[in-house]
Amino acid sequence: MSTKSLIAASLISAFAMAGAAQAADDMMKKPVTAAQMKGMEKCYGVAKAHENDCKAGPGTTCAGTSKTDYQGSAWSLVKKGTCASIKTPDGMGSLTPKSA
Secondary structure, eight states: OOOHHHHHHHHHHHHHHHHHHHHHHSSSSOOOOHOOOTEEEEEEEEOTTTOSSSSEOOOOOTTTTTOOOOTTTTOOOOOOOEEGGGGETTTEOOOSOOOO
16 A cells, blocks of 8 residues: 555544544533523433433433433433423333333
């Protein structure tokens, strides 16, 4: 392989790795702020895996750490007054943690 080809391959690899790192950063959820809570409520059991806003039960830290879809111990913010009307394959959303 020529020097130019090696340099081009290295640059392509570097850009691909940088893009993957940025995508991973974009996917990591940040903890919910007080401002985000205004007009919202915590709704348990409605988040897809790794898409919860916070609290995901024992052995987890916070946002984005739920292990399964609709995990009952994980919550997401929803518009106040709507949680109990959110239907999932595992039942309705709940204002309190749901047991497994």
